[in-house]
Amino acid sequence: MRRIRAAAAGAVTVSLLAAVSACGGGSASGGGSGDSPKKLTYWASNQGPSVEADKKILSAEIAKFEKETGIDVELEVVPWSDLLNRILAATTSGQGPDVLNIGNTWSASLQATGALLPWDDANFEKIGGRDRFVESAIASAGAEGKDPAAVPLYSMAYTLYWNKKMFADAGITKPPATWDEMAEIGKKISGDGKWALGAEGSNLSENIHHVFTFGQQHGTNFFTPDGKPDFTSDAAVDAVKSYVDLMAEHKIIAPGNAEYAQNQSLQDFAKNKTAMVMWQNAQTAFASHGMKDDDWGVAPIPVRSGDPGSGTGVNSMVAGINMAVFKNTDNLDGSLKFVKFMTSDAEQKALNTAYGSIPPVKAAQEDRAFDSPALRIVRDTLANSAAPLPQVPAESQFETAVGTAVKELFAEAAAGKPVSKDLVREKLAKAQQQMPQG
């Protein structure tokens, strides 16, 4: 009996131990805790067609860095669905990577946590100087008047993709340059199951990006100069209304798009059901839906004046990815070296070519690789008529609150209900009240 009891006690202990330690077969890649200066952890965002494809592309480049410096880089490509939560967990616990990619709209929010290394002149000097980078890209790396929290890595902008076959079928030869033309062309194309423009009405970020552009064209960026939310001004209401009116009033966006959030509008485009989409970097997606490169064309996003430029001529946000260093890294020197490597002219050319984006580094941008008709428009947009999303700590709240308001307005429009100015103002007022006070 004693033996059975002992055996049972043993079983309990073993199962406990097993639970606590023995079962743990995984490697713990804590990153920041690596005491050795010969080691770095890097979290990359998913830029290519898949996580595995990214791993291949990046590993090949990183191998050069490892050979050059003898520093061992542990790469992890983090899917978008996990990235922000992982960063938050890393920030709260101090247990994260040394170097990481962040979406540039998160810059100011993450900057406010104080967890990221500020890029003052001294740090910039170590990677070749601040003036190597395009200024609008730097402006999307942190709040105005503060040292940037990150360094631009890949740049992108919104452009208008148009389906050549559908345009030809409707007897139209060139894409619209103004919103009035858009409405006009839209009427000709829409009908019989075909629609002029696609939208991702349930994707909060997409909503914000477009509404922001409309806001610029109406002369507002949704925040007062001192960073307070200002969603209910006439300009903001008009901006939001003109975007939603593409569905509600002009009826050139299919009502079904109100529920799109999984890039369904690209599929409609490839299936000749939607003639235009406003997108960043859609070419690989088109290809995987069976479209050939000459099936579609690229044009700048329309502006009210027909002439993209700064101020009310803005027709895109500055989209892109920035690279940041965690302040508590144990390998600051190596981290800076790595950032320097990734932003070097040669790597910028290689990486941006692989991902179809534009280098935010001026010298690399000049390369012929970025001179295709499609990329030239992106480059011009970035240089002349793109503005960064408001760089305020409450940016993510802004995305959620206003993005949801736009989603709800699309839902109203899709249900055939009128979208009045008052309704828009009411939704935006509600969004504003959800913003952090003070």
Next chain:
Amino acid sequence: MPSAPRSPMAAPRSFVWSRRVFLTLLTVFVAVPVYVMLSSSLKPLQDVSGEFRWLPGDLTLSPYVDIWSTVPLGRYFVNSLIVAGAATVCSVVIAVFAAYAVSRYEFRGKRVFTVTVLSTQMFPGILFLLPLFLLYVNIGNATGVALFGSRGGLILTYLTFSLPFSIWMLIGYFASVPRELDEAALVDGCGPLGALLRVVVPAAVPGIVAVTVYAFMTAWSEVLFASVMTNDTTRTLAVGLQAYSTQNEVYWNQIMAASLVVSVPVVAGFLLLQRYLVAGLTAGAVK
């Protein structure tokens, strides 16, 4: 027991008919989404999200080939098996001991124990996700036992997710095992744990199997904690499947194909286990 003894009470016609109608409707409800997954997994990407048709036009097996290279599916699958398997074994063993103690002994603090354990079932995951992560990091810093990012941490977390319910269910099952049985075993010279292992556990097999399945699925499906607590080498399937939806592309057909591929072993396991669900007590352990 495929050939159950003919019941003295033959089922009345109305009962048989109501059963047929009910089970047919239910089968449709259950099977249609499964059919959608299967048919979508066999379509080329450009057809998947087109207008729905019951019968697919073009069929292709390429999603079943591509799933392995888009995402390291094999590794995620192994991780999930290890994590869910270990969490299940630990959880069931611990639950059996705890449930036995509660169902067979009177002791001080029994009520406190059961209430405490049950109450953990109602903690919203969101509330303790970050604190738990912090705690694991602190344990790691203090003792060098790496819990965050490792499979061990995930196993530990998941086994506590399924413990409370497992204990409660097993208390119920054990209570329905006649106490005379273990007392007879005690008389025969078994210790209390001998009685547990030789009498109570065999008699409560259906309950234990149900709890096992439950513990496994809890670990198998969990998304929120896995998304924060794993890294590329330890990522589980539940989270890993989301990687088929990338920034610019949602590989619908591959999502469906991968889901089916990874579910086949699980369903097969269920089917193997299900005969134990119906054996047990009715098989004559209590006579």
Next chain:
Amino acid sequence: MTATLAPPQGKRAAPGAARTPRRPGRLRRAWLPYLLLVPALALELLVHLVPMVYGLLMSFKELTQFYIRDWTTAPWKGLDNYRVAVDFDTPVGAALLHSFWVTCLFTALSVGLCWLLGTTTAVYLQESFRGRGLLRGLFLIPYALPMYAAVITWTFMFQRDNGLVNHVLVDQLGLFDEPPFWLLGDNSFWALLVVSVWKGWPFAFLIVMAGLQTVPRELYEAAALDGAGRWQQLRRITLPSLSSVNQVLVLVLFLWTFNDFNTPFVLFGKSAPQAADLVSIHIYQASFVTWNFGTGSAMSVLLLLFLLVVTAVYLLITSRGRRSAGA
């Protein structure tokens, strides 16, 4: 309340003890139950209760992105986070209240349907007939699929323009002129309910099926001899025998459904339509998406208090009911 789960021992144990000649041995073993409980207790303490205390502390702090890097130095806010959450005149409080009612209704319907489907199916499958094993396997599939895959398939089917649901309802049955939206607006509530039931009922089925195995066959045979019909057998034998299983099953289904985060999150993304804005996703939005962990924690604690009260009341009622029924 625990007494009902572990039926009173004294009475029944006595004859056994009398037959056992080694009474002193029993006393010596007083530590045994504690030893058996230690692992479970220690783990729950580590993984649930300790972090829970952290969470409670968080709810009294201002934990926005300005402070999350070092919680210990974040300023105390006293009850401010709670005040924000329960001030129902402001949009934040009103939205939380709305979301709470939606969750209550959703939970009641979902748990009810899961239980009903699970129990009915288990009862129908109790007797063997051709194809029973096949059906049993089929019915467990929704439970065996990874959650993400199952829910994403439903999103796929609920699409307005290309989904199966509208294909059947509009094109084949002609019930609507215009295809309705299922993932937007008021219909989203029903979409969420359908998915939740589809995922959840097999669990009820599994547990009830296992529970039914412990009901002695002789009871049915005796009842049949007494001339009791199927319905009466169900009411007099099956349901009463299941009562202890059901007590836990319903409670657990309730707690899960109420706290369910995954289903709405995969179905609707970061912002659920108002009609389907479950509390869990609401809190996720309040804490993770907008980086305000203080307010998010306060909301969670309120939710937890509510669940504690409901659970306690539920256990009191069901235990009393069973005790009097058993007497």
